[in-house]
Amino acid sequence: MAKQGTSSTAMGTVAIRWHGSRLELLDQRLLPGEEHWMTLEGASGVAQSIRDMVVRGAPAIGISAAYGVALAARHAGGGDWKAEIKQAIRELAASRPTAVNLFWALQRMERVFHACHSLDEAVKRLASEAETIHREDVEANVAMADHALDLMNLEKPVSVLTHCNTGALATGGYGTALGVIRRMHEKKLLKEVFADETRPWLQGSRLTAWELARDQIPVTLNADGAAASILARKDVRWVIVGADRITANGDVVNKIGTYSLAVLARHHRVRFMVVAPSSTVDMSLASGAEVPLEERDGLEVREIRGIPLAPEGVNVFNPVFDVTPASMIDAIVTEKGVVHSPNITGMKALFG
Numbered sequence: 001m002a003k004q005g006t007s008s009t010a011m012g013t014v015a016i017r018w019h020g021s022r023l024e025l026l027d028q029r030l031l032p033g034e035e036h037w038m039t040l041e042g043a044s045g046v047a048q049s050i051r052d053m054v055v056r057g058a059p060a061i062g063i064s065a066a067y068g069v070a071l072a073a074r075h076a077g078g079g080d081w082k083a084e085i086k087q088a089i090r091e092l093a094a095s096r097p098t099a100v101n102l103f104w105a106l107q108r109m110e111r112v113f114h115a116c117h118s119l120d121e122a123v124k125r126l127a128s129e130a131e132t133i134h135r136e137d138v139e140a141n142v143a144m145a146d147h148a149l150d151l152m153n154l155e156k157p158v159s160v161l162t163h164c165n166t167g168a169l170a171t172g173g174y175g176t177a178l179g180v181i182r183r184m185h186e187k188k189l190l191k192e193v194f195a196d197e198t199r200p201w202l203q204g205s206r207l208t209a210w211e212l213a214r215d216q217i218p219v220t221l222n223a224d225g226a227a228a229s230i231l232a233r234k235d236v237r238w239v240i241v242g243a244d245r246i247t248a249n250g251d252v253v254n255k256i257g258t259y260s261l262a263v264l265a266r267h268h269r270v271r272f273m274v275v276a277p278s279s280t281v282d283m284s285l286a287s288g289a290e291v292p293l294e295e296r297d298g299l300e301v302r303e304i305r306g307i308p309l310a311p312e313g314v315n316v317f318n319p320v321f322d323v324t325p326a327s328m329i330d331a332i333v334t335e336k337g338v339v340h341s342p343n344i345t346g347m348k349a350l351f352g
């Protein structure tokens with residue numbers, strides 16, 4: 001079922017709405033042209049929505065999956081309800097491989113599930129845990145914006161460049177890297193924000209430009225290939241991006257193109273900041289080389305909404321994430337604090 005509605009609330013743009021017995025997701029495949037909400041009543045629909053990128057962005061995927069588990073409990077048949085919920089968790093875990101927030105949120109839900117003695121208890125406690133995960137994500141975003149502003153220590157407005165979409169659409173609200181940019185704007189410390197269009201899925205042009213324009217934050221959109229020239233000519237002080245997984249040595253896995261930006265930033269002596277909640281940190285993996293990097297259908301590169309951009313059937317390599325080595329990053333900002341010049345020691349000091 002689908003319906004229209006507004007994605008603006010008193011706290012700004014939102015993309016996830018929970019109503020107790022159903023979950024509503026703003027269909028990000030259709031932005032910026034159409035604001036269309038999908039209504040999900042079961043975990044399978046939520047898993048499909050994550051796979052198809054109705055909802056995307058690491059924290060938003062985790063939050064949606066948590067609500068998916070809550071829905072599974074609510075609609076469990078009453079017979080072997082435990083088996084039904086376990087199956088839902090398995091299905092949600094198989095939706096996308098890279099963002100660790102998905103597995104982190106499912107583990108939290110699983111812990112609560114294992115402590116429940118009846119279906120009634122599971123229905124209540126799983127819904128409440130999903131709401132807590134959602135609320136804590138927004139709180140983390142606000143805290144990260146504070147830490148990032150302290151780190152930048154700005155005395156006058158500066159220009160920044162960002163990649164992909166890390167805003168309210170990608171999180172529970174406010175955003176990670178885009179939350180920092182939002183806060184810079186609120187404090188009149190933002191001169192100009194350049195947004196990479198982010199081929200092939202166009203999270204920058206379709207989502208970031210839409211979200212910033214909607215919140216009346218001026219944005220300048222650029223083709224990904226223009227980033228080098230912008231860093232060379234436009235007095236950009238910081239490149240600010242999000243993450244899908246940060247490993248124990250401080251390597252950052254994020255949207256394809258992040259690594260190239262880090263190389264460019266280093267060449268132009270522009271500082272490079274990664275902003276992500278601690279739910280994105282995976283201390284169980286030693287380095288980015290161990291992270292499964294999702295590859296999606298070549299159709300995403302070959303065409304846009306049915307319009308061919310390349311010869312039919314041409315071979316395409318479409319990895320949608322890359323690994324930025326820790327050595328190329330100036331700071332990782334989380335709600336727990338900042339890791340400067342990340343390495344295993346700094347990561348362990350903050351994340352154990």
Ligand SMILES: CSC[C@@H](O)[C@@H](O)C(=O)COP(=O)(O)O
Nearest residue numbers: 056057058164166170242243255
């Ligand atoms: C706060 S969102 C951080 C990341 O998830 C974001 O930069 C990103 O890479 C999103 O990828 P996507 O494929 O759109 O889910």
